[in-house]
Amino acid sequence: MAGVASIEDKAAPVNIIVGSHVWVEDPVLAWVDGEVIRLNGQEVHVRNTSGKTVVSDITKVFPKDTESPPGGVDDMTKLSYLHEPGVLQNLATRYELNEIYTYTGNILIAINPFQRLPHIYDTHMMEQYKGAAFGELNPHVFAVADVAYRAMINEGKSNSILVSGESGAGKTETTKMLMRYLAYLGGRSGVEGRTVEQQVLESNPVLEAFGNAKTIRNNNSSRFGKFVEIQFDKSGRISGAAIRTYLLERSRVCQISDPERNYHCFYLLCAAPPEVREKYKLGDPKSFHYLNQSKCYELDGVDDAHEYLATRRAMDIVGISEEEQEAIFRVVAAILHLGNIEFAKGKEIDSSVIKDEKSKLHLNMTAELLRCDAKSLEDAMIQRVMVTPEEVITRTLDPDGALGSRDALAKTIYSRLFDWIVEKINNSIGQDPNSKSIIGVLDIYGFESFKHNSFEQFCINFTNEKLQQHFNQKPGGIISLLDEACMFPKSTHETFAQKLYQTFAKNKRFAKPKLSRTSFTIAHYAGDVTYQADLFLDKNKDYVVAEHQDLLTASKCPFVVGLFPPLPEESSKSSKFSSIGSRFKLQLQSLMETLSSTEPHYIRCVKPNNVLKPAIFENLNIIQQLRCGGVLEAIRISCAGYPTRRTFYEFLLRFGVLAPEVFDGNHDDKVACQMILDKMGLKGYQLGKTKVFLRAGQMAELDTRRAEVLGNAAKRIQRQVRTYIARKEFISLRKAAIQVQSSWRAMLACKLYEQLRREAAALKIQKHFRRHIVRTSYLTVRSSAITLQTGLRAMTARNEFRFRKQSKAAIIIQAHLRRHIAYSYHKSLLKAAIVSQCGWRRRVARRELRKLKMAARETGALQEAKNKLEKRVEELTWRLQLEKRLRVMCILFYIMFC
Ligand SMILES: Nc1ncnc2c1ncn2[C@@H]1O[C@H](COP(=O)(O)OP(=O)(O)OP(=O)(O)O)[C@@H](O)[C@H]1O
Numbered sequence: 027m028a029g030v031a032s033i034e035d036k037a038a039p040v041n042i043i044v045g046s047h048v049w050v051e052d053p054v055l056a057w058v059d060g061e062v063i064r065l066n067g068q069e070v071h072v073r074n075t076s077g078k079t080v081v082s083d084i085t086k087v088f089p090k091d092t093e094s095p096p097g098g099v100d101d102m103t104k105l106s107y108l109h110e111p112g113v114l115q116n117l118a119t120r121y122e123l124n125e126i127y128t129y130t131g132n133i134l135i136a137i138n139p140f141q142r143l144p145h146i147y148d149t150h151m152m153e154q155y156k157g158a159a160f161g162e163l164n165p166h167v168f169a170v171a172d173v174a175y176r177a178m179i180n181e182g183k184s185n186s187i188l189v190s191g192e193s194g195a196g197k198t199e200t201t202k203m204l205m206r207y208l209a210y211l212g213g214r215s216g217v218e219g220r221t222v223e224q225q226v227l228e229s230n231p232v233l234e235a236f237g238n239a240k241t242i243r244n245n246n247s248s249r250f251g252k253f254v255e256i257q258f259d260k261s262g263r264i265s266g267a268a269i270r271t272y273l274l275e276r277s278r279v280c281q282i283s284d285p286e287r288n289y290h291c292f293y294l295l296c297a298a299p300p301e302v303r304e305k306y307k308l309g310d311p312k313s314f315h316y317l318n319q320s321k322c323y324e325l326d327g328v329d330d331a332h333e334y335l336a337t338r339r340a341m342d343i344v345g346i347s348e349e350e351q352e353a354i355f356r357v358v359a360a361i362l363h364l365g366n367i368e369f370a371k372g373k374e375i376d377s378s379v380i381k382d383e384k385s386k387l388h389l390n391m392t393a394e395l396l397r398c399d400a401k402s403l404e405d406a407m408i409q410r411v412m413v414t415p416e417e418v419i420t421r422t423l424d425p426d427g428a429l430g431s432r433d434a435l436a437k438t439i440y441s442r443l444f445d446w447i448v449e450k451i452n453n454s455i456g457q458d459p460n461s462k463s464i465i466g467v468l469d470i471y472g473f474e475s476f477k478h479n480s481f482e483q484f485c486i487n488f489t490n491e492k493l494q495q496h497f498n499q500k501p502g503g504i505i506s507l508l509d510e511a512c513m514f515p516k517s518t519h520e521t522f523a524q525k526l527y528q529t530f531a532k533n534k535r536f537a538k539p540k541l542s543r544t545s546f547t548i549a550h551y552a553g554d555v556t557y558q559a560d561l562f563l564d565k566n567k568d569y570v571v572a573e574h575q576d577l578l579t580a581s582k583c584p585f586v587v588g589l590f591p592p593l594p595e596e597s598s599k600s601s602k603f604s605s606i607g608s609r610f611k612l613q614l615q616s617l618m619e620t621l622s623s624t625e626p627h628y629i630r631c632v633k634p635n636n637v638l639k640p641a642i643f644e645n646l647n648i649i650q651q652l653r654c655g656g657v658l659e660a661i662r663i664s665c666a667g668y669p670t671r672r673t674f675y676e677f678l679l680r681f682g683v684l685a686p687e688v689f690d691g692n693h694d695d696k697v698a699c700q701m702i703l704d705k706m707g708l709k710g711y712q713l714g715k716t717k718v719f720l721r722a723g724q725m726a727e728l729d730t731r732r733a734e735v736l737g738n739a740a741k742r743i744q745r746q747v748r749t750y751i752a753r754k755e756f757i758s759l760r761k762a763a764i765q766v767q768s769s770w771r772a773m774l775a776c777k778l779y780e781q782l783r784r785e786a787a788a789l790k791i792q793k794h795f796r797r798h799i800v801r802t803s804y805l806t807v808r809s810s811a812i813t814l815q816t817g818l819r820a821m822t823a824r825n826e827f828r829f830r831k832q833s834k835a836a837i838i839i840q841a842h843l844r845r846h847i848a849y850s851y852h853k854s855l856l857k858a859a860i861v862s863q864c865g866w867r868r869r870v871a872r873r874e875l876r877k878l879k880m881a882a883r884e885t886g887a888l889q890e891a892k893n894k895l896e897k898r899v900e901e902l903t904w905r906l907q908l909e910k911r912l913r914v915m916c917i918l919f920y921i922m923f924c
Pocket residue numbers: 138139140141142143191192193194195196197198199200243244245246247248249471631
């Protein structure tokens with residue numbers, strides 16, 4: 027446990043008494059908790075939870091917070107006791123609950139969950155974190171990205187997020203989440219075609235195919251460092267992006283050890299559709315030397331054939347054309363064939379030739395794929411041309427030298443190919459020269475310390491060293507010495523090591539291990555690391571051998587020529603010196619410059635040794651990782667003294683809103699700061715000559731209050747604006763509603779009028795129709811009645827007529843009868859009268875006759891009288907006849923006219 031230091035000062039913890047609950051060091055579990063049962067001077071007897079009694083030095087015992095929340099705290103600075111066991115306990119408790127993120131002040135610790143947790147990264151989560159105050163929600167990678175984005179928008183300043191951790195700790199995954207979230211915040215919705223953010227996100231699978239490989243520590247290990255600079259415009263929209271990559275592991279192209287793999291792209295291409303494999307004469311990965319040095323060809327849960335197609339799709343999206351993709355994979359295939367070329371000793375001393383027919387076949391295949399001459403390719407591998415002032419000397423290489431040359435060629439081609447892809451992606455995404463600010467996401471290897479540490483570890487640790495103190499002094503010098511050694515042909519790793527020992531003999535951070543002639547130790551911020559300088563020189567050399575350069579420049583494939591642009595005339599015949607170390611130093615310098623102009627945010631990824639969750643606590647490595655990531659240091663700083671300092675001006679600028687009245691009274695800055703702090707009721711702070719010194723957490727408290735005040739002000743402004751907008755909207759809505767209503771009403775009125783008109787018309791029609799029907803039926807009835815009446819009347823008339831006729835006839839009959847009777851009576855009367863008269867007159871006449879007879883007798887007078895009388899009787903008889911006829915006529919007329 028020598029390496030495990032406490033965060034708090036090494037001074038003996040106070041307040042440890044019998045009965046105290048404490049943490050005590052354990053060689054296996056790192057820390058175990060127990061109860062103090064005895065104190066004996068510096069010795070503490072602790073009965074741990076498993077019942078065993080442990081005796082420990084009091085300096086190695088730490089108090090345990092028995093009242094700590096069962097779910098842990100989301101920010102380590104909230105822990106009551108800030109020490110390693112407390113920190114680890116907190117992380118373990120949270121990890122058990124799948125809370126993989128925890129803050130340590132402004133550092134986010136992310137523990138690799140080794141399982142997919144889609145619910146914590148979905149769109150709903152993104153919505154939640156969007157604009158949420160830092161610390162309001164659970165610690166999350168989105169919260170860090172959100173803070174960076176808000177800071178960029180509000181303060182117009184560039185921000186950076188530095189993601190570090192050891193291999194497999196989850197840096198790349200974390201970076202992807204950050205980029206997804208930033209794309210979500212700054213992306214354009216509903217934009218057609220390829221958007222910048224889409225291209226940035228899709229650059230990941232492309233870079234992973236060519237820059238990631240399976241290692242013992244991570245199945246998808248990024249073998250390069252990456253800095254993604256996302257550019258934003260004035261309105262906070264993503265307007266461009268640039269990807270910078272660092273230190274691609276070139277040695278992997280030619281050398282892998284079991285159970286690791288080479289770069290994914292080689293296996294993807296070997297699993298491509300048959301026609302593609304046929305085109306490149308590819309087969310089983312087992313048949314290629316660069317792949318079969320390890321027995322591992324496949325990855326669990328990964329289908330290389332599917333990944334090949336996915337990579338091609340991603341290449342489409344990032345703007346790599348079909349022809350370029352063809353050329354890229356042709357070069358990848360060429361490297362595989364190149365690796366299968368073997369050499370045998372040549373006839374001359376120190377010379378070599380192509381070993382056999384198989385190798386020749388691969389040589390031809392390589393030449394064909396690179397579109398270069400097979401003989402030139404062979405010569406470039408087995409010969410070296412040296413240009414001296416006097417002559418040009420051609421030297422041959424022995425088989426080992428030729429193999430080295432072959433591998434150097436393969437590494438050079440691959441690293442150029444990788445650089446080309448990165449550049450292509452950058453060109454295709456496009457940079458925004460007018461970008462207002464950037465958010466940079468740095469995914470860089472964490473501090474590494476293995477049994478054997480070489481040039482790679484040196485560069486990685488050099489980077490971390492720089493990043494750790496990236497605004498402080500920078501160590502250096504070793505790379506310059508290395509470059510010097512590389513330029514000097516007679517240098518060996520031993521001479522280089524000697525040079526180091528001499529130069530840094532007095533440097534406190536440099537040491538020469540005893541018994542070693544080529545190793546050196548550097549005291550890094552995260553601990554001592556001993557480097558073996560054996561391969562430093564070889565690994566540092568970056569120049570392309572002139573023969574290789576000439577060969578590839580002469581290629582008939584424009585793509586291959588593009589990877590090796592021709593060198594200027596004066597350097598083409600000699601090897602131009604360039605070193606990985608110096609190039610890296612320059613890149614790092616530029617990165618540091620970029621970073622120093624940004625507001626940094628830190629994410630430390632931590633990898634539990636064992637995938638089983640409880641094992642996290644049994645893992646000393648975690649402590650090492652936390653220390654390497656500067657987390658323990660950050661905690662130590664934050665709990666000691668006054669971790670936060672601000673000048674009065676800065677303080678007033680930031681927290682003046684908490685007490686605006688202090689600006690009214692023309693107070694001195696210091697007094698104004700004091701007034702603000704007093705108003706906030708803070709205790710324990712200090713006011714210096716120019717600065718306010720705050721205790722841990724006080725800044726956060728002030729920030730919280732400030733956020734409240736600003737939040738309230740923002741709410742008020744929002745309220746007013748919303749009221750204004752709502753009112754405007756209401757008025758226009760009302761106007762629109764009235765218009766709609768009036769139109770609607772007009773329409774309804776028209777409808778109603780039409781309806782009424784139709785009703786009236788219908789009534790009229792009905793009326794007329796009814797009248798017509800009624801009239802028709804009335805007429806029918808009437809005509810029937812009339813007909814009936816007529817009939818009846820006719821009948822009655824006929825009856826009447828008949829009756830009258832009958833009456834008339836009766837009357838006529840009666841008349842006739844009566845006339846007859848009367849006539850008969852009259853006749854009888856007349857007869858009687860005549861009889862009587864005749865009788866009378868006969869008597870009278872007889873008397874007269876007797877008298878006349880007497881007088882005739884007397885004379886002739888009497889005769890005359892007698893004639894007269896006879897005439898008279900004739901006249902009377904005629905008159906009676908006429909009378910009778912008149913009477914009959916009268917009756918007939920009467921009957922006729924009645
Ligand atoms: N947040 C996460 N959720 C789920 N799985 C994760 C998460 N982070 C990491 N992992 C798992 O851990 C593996 C390693 O993570 P990643 O590749 O990001 O590590 P790294 O730190 O970038 O490693 P290297 O430095 O080797 O590239 C991933 O392939 C994934 O399976």
